[in-house]
Amino acid sequence: MSQATAGNVPHSRFATVQYLTCLKGILVREGLRYLNQRERFVSSLVRPLLWLFIFAAGFRQVLGVSIIPPYQTYVLYEVYITPGLCGMILLFSGMQSSLSMVYDREMGNMRTLLVSPFPRWFLLVSKLLAGVAVSIIQVYAFLFVAWLWDVKAPVQGYFLILPALFLSGMMLGALGMLLSSLVKQLENFAGIMNFVIFPMYFASSALYPLWRVQESSPLLYKICLLNPFSYAVELIRFAFYGQIEWLSLAVVCSFIVLFIAGAIIAYDPSRGIVVKKQEGGNT
Amino acid sequence: MHRHMCLLAAAAAAMPFLIQPAWANMVYVSNEKDNTVTVVDSKTMEVVKTINVGQRPRGITISHDGKLIYVCASDDDTVEIIDAATNEIVGSLPSGPDPELFVLSPDGKTLYVANEDDNLVTAIDIEGKTVIAEIPVGVEPEGMGVSPDGKTIVNTSETTNMAHFIDTSTHEITDNVLVDSRPRFAEFKPDGSEVWVSAEIGGTVSVIDNNTREVKHKITFEVQGLRSEQIQPVGIRITADGKKAYVALGPANRVAVINTQTYEVEKYVLVGQRVWQLAFLPDGKTIISTNGLSNDITFIDTATDEAIKSVTVGQLPWGVAVSPN
Numbered sequence: 312m313s314q315a316t317a318g319n320v321p322h323s324r325f326a327t328v329q330y331l332t333c334l335k336g337i338l339v340r341e342g343l344r345y346l347n348q349r350e351r352f353v354s355s356l357v358r359p360l361l362w363l364f365i366f367a368a369g370f371r372q373v374l375g376v377s378i379i380p381p382y383q384t385y386v387l388y389e390v391y392i393t394p395g396l397c398g399m400i401l402l403f404s405g406m407q408s409s410l411s412m413v414y415d416r417e418m419g420n421m422r423t424l425l426v427s428p429f430p431r432w433f434l435l436v437s438k439l440l441a442g443v444a445v446s447i448i449q450v451y452a453f454l455f456v457a458w459l460w461d462v463k464a465p466v467q468g469y470f471l472i473l474p475a476l477f478l479s480g481m482m483l484g485a486l487g488m489l490l491s492s493l494v495k496q497l498e499n500f501a502g503i504m505n506f507v508i509f510p511m512y513f514a515s516s517a518l519y520p521l522w523r524v525q526e527s528s529p530l531l532y533k534i535c536l537l538n539p540f541s542y543a544v545e546l547i548r549f550a551f552y553g554q555i556e557w558l559s560l561a562v563v564c565s566f567i568v569l570f571i572a573g574a575i576i577a578y579d580p581s582r583g584i585v586v587k588k589q590e591g592g593n594t
Numbered sequence: 595m596h597r598h599m600c601l602l603a604a605a606a607a608a609m610p611f612l613i614q615p616a617w618a619n620m621v622y623v624s625n626e627k628d629n630t631v632t633v634v635d636s637k638t639m640e641v642v643k644t645i646n647v648g649q650r651p652r653g654i655t656i657s658h659d660g661k662l663i664y665v666c667a668s669d670d671d672t673v674e675i676i677d678a679a680t681n682e683i684v685g686s687l688p689s690g691p692d693p694e695l696f697v698l699s700p701d702g703k704t705l706y707v708a709n710e711d712d713n714l715v716t717a718i719d720i721e722g723k724t725v726i727a728e729i730p731v732g733v734e735p736e737g738m739g740v741s742p743d744g745k746t747i748v749n750t751s752e753t754t755n756m757a758h759f760i761d762t763s764t765h766e767i768t769d770n771v772l773v774d775s776r777p778r779f780a781e782f783k784p785d786g787s788e789v790w791v792s793a794e795i796g797g798t799v800s801v802i803d804n805n806t807r808e809v810k811h812k813i814t815f816e817v818q819g820l821r822s823e824q825i826q827p828v829g830i831r832i833t834a835d836g837k838k839a840y841v842a843l844g845p846a847n848r849v850a851v852i853n854t855q856t857y858e859v860e861k862y863v864l865v866g867q868r869v870w871q872l873a874f875l876p877d878g879k880t881i882i883s884t885n886g887l888s889n890d891i892t893f894i895d896t897a898t899d900e901a902i903k904s905v906t907v908g909q910l911p912w913g914v915a916v917s918p919n
Binding site: 368378383384385386387 | 819847864865866888890892893901902903904
């Protein structure tokens with residue numbers, strides 16, 4: 312009951328400044344948490360770099376060459392998978408924030424956040440924005456190391472991908488948030504790894520061009536086309552070369568709305584999944 | 595009013611930048627397999643026209659005034675002449691059998707042709723369309739280079755593994771320089787001090803001193819992840835300032851960029867499959883490679899040495915020539 316009233320507090324009395332203060336608070340908390348977890352930073356950097364240096368090095372001759380948009384000429388495999396690896400960072404980061412939400416819930420921090428008088432959707436979106444900001448920093452750190460390794464895109468591409476990274480990060484972060492409402496305990500998170508992260512990453516255009524997937528398995532090709540992660544990767548890939556892939560943009564934006572709406576409903580105490588689960592758990 | 599004047603003045607100042615002279619040089623690519631020459635606009639990087647030519651077109655070059663294009667129609671045993679204005683064949687030259695590659699003298703009057711099957715180099719007077727000389731060389735002659743002063747031509751013979759230096763006034767061989775296996779191409783440095791000869795099977799480029807006629811350096815190549823036999827140097831081009839050389843590496847699908855002072859490879863540029871010949875645009879800012887097995891050509895920016903765009907042409911593109919300004 313108390314939760315329900317917390318959600319129903321009238322918000323009209325809050326000024327924009329107060330909203331911003333709240334946003335800042337959440338951003339700073341996420342930022343500090345990220346900075347204090349140096350291992351997390353290192354692991355978020357090492358994972359894509361391993362793919363880039365080891366996986367890509369082995370596959371550069373196997374996969375052959377072909378020109379597909381947005382590329383105008385032949386590219387090395389390292390160059391091809393870089394946007395996919397940016398997507399991978401966003402995906403892992405999104406899931407990591409979801410993990411931290413489950414943790415927060417178990418530790419009781421979530422309650423502190425959710426009893427704040429600000430509207431629930433605002434709190435969730437702020438948390439999402441904080442997660443995305445942190446993951447974008449990780450992407451740029453990765454791109455910097457890749458650049459040192461001579462895996463380069465056009466210079467302007469590094470600026471142009473920012474909106475694409477933001478949107479893709481929002482989509483994956485919102486998905487993580489939605490999932491976090493479904494995961495009851497921290498231990499269950501391994502399931503997310505197996506059933507969400509890996510299928511999403513592998514059944515996408517991140518590692519192989521879709522025409523090549525289609526050659527070997529038409530079914531997998533269809534799955535890849537249904538995977539929103541493919542569109543996030545393509546959005547980033549085209550942005551690197553100053554182009555907008557409209558279909559990907561539309562798909563990513565739609566999924567952002569869908570996932571955020573889902574997360575807000577799931578976290579809504581009056582009708583959310585959280586509350587239902589708790590009720591289910593108590594009885 | 596004043597503001598309008600300012601705007602007009604700004605627009606006028608910007609005009610020269612907006613309407614830069616559109617020096618669209620035409621790029622002519624000989625397609626060995628489908629017997630055509632593809633014409634590509636260098637500005638838009640798009641195919642403009644396809645010209646049907648004789649059988650198995652390989653060597654291709656353009657007159658210094660840009661009006662005529664010469665193509666070796668190897669299996670028709672002739673050199674065909676294309677009018678660059680109409681893109682139609684307007685005549686032919688008596689090349690001798692199986693012409694593969696040739697070089698135009700700096701004065702534009704003589705064409706020196708390598709006749710692969712007859713172990714000859716044929717010198718053709720273009721205006722009179724007559725053979726001036728037939729010079730016996732090694733077995734399977736192919737590469738042809740001419741010194742900037744026009745006094746010396748270099749022919750490479752694939753099986754004899756030699757670079758033959760020929761005096762153009764006497765049409766006699768003056769020097770034979772042994773290089774590595776299957777020499778494909780010879781290119782003089784713009785100052786005439788060196789001749790660079792690529793060896794396809796040997797996998798090297800021999801730098802020959804034009805004064806001593808001795809190999810002074812051998813350039814080797816190494817591409818990460820490729821077996822050494824996949825690296826087969828063919829076409830060579832050296833920049834007008836003589837500072838950089840570009841070598842097409844055949845099935846390695848790379849063009850090597852070499853510092854001509856240190857003879858070190860500075861970069862490998864990824865292009866299409868089985869890269870064969872190269873040509874600069876007249877401003878030297880772009881070099882174009884023909885990629886035989888992927889049926890395309892790649893434009894490479896020589897400032898950054900990065901591939902800009904690949905354009906599909908005919909089947910098995912072999913040679914490339916660019917119209918002058």
